[in-house]
Amino acid sequence: MSGNTEEIADLIYSYLETDHNVEVKEIEDIDPASLLEYDCVLLGSYTWNDGDLPYEVEDFYEELEDIELSGIVAAVFGSGDSIYPQFCEAVHLLENQLKASGAYIIVEGLKVEMTPDTEEDLRNCKAFSEAVLGYLSEVKV
Numbered sequence: 001m002s003g004n005t006e007e008i009a010d011l012i013y014s015y016l017e018t019d020h021n022v023e024v025k026e027i028e029d030i031d032p033a034s035l036l037e038y039d040c041v042l043l044g045s046y047t048w049n050d051g052d053l054p055y056e057v058e059d060f061y062e063e064l065e066d067i068e069l070s071g072i073v074a075a076v077f078g079s080g081d082s083i084y085p086q087f088c089e090a091v092h093l094l095e096n097q098l099k100a101s102g103a104y105i106i107v108e109g110l111k112v113e114m115t116p117d118t119e120e121d122l123r124n125c126k127a128f129s130e131a132v133l134g135y136l137s138e139v140k141v
Helices: 004-016 032-037 055-064 089-100 119-138
Strands: 040-044 073-080 110-113
Touching (some): 004 073, 032 055, 040 089, 040 119, 073 119, 110 119
16 A cells, blocks of 8 residues: 555565566465465565554455465565554464465564665565575575
């Protein structure tokens, strides 16, 4: 809605795209079964209100329950507003659903307060991306 999570995705893309073939898609346009076609999956979502998934992520999340993702490596990132007690809860919800579907989470979820505009946010986005790159280089993907 605000573009905050898209900005995070763009930063992550900029770190990964020089070493890997990276596709960026809107989550509402993804069939969860298509995740099986990728070596690594990074999902991003903002958190709506106090810990809710945004409506455009709900169908994907529910359909994810029916997919077996054993062998898939994944990580999750998102934006949120810390005025809510459930800050960036969408990151946790998606991580837990990926795990329940059999995916292996390769790095702890990245949570950003609103938009990634501080030096700390930029460092965290880079560290998240480097952790993904590190894992991928270890397994030679």
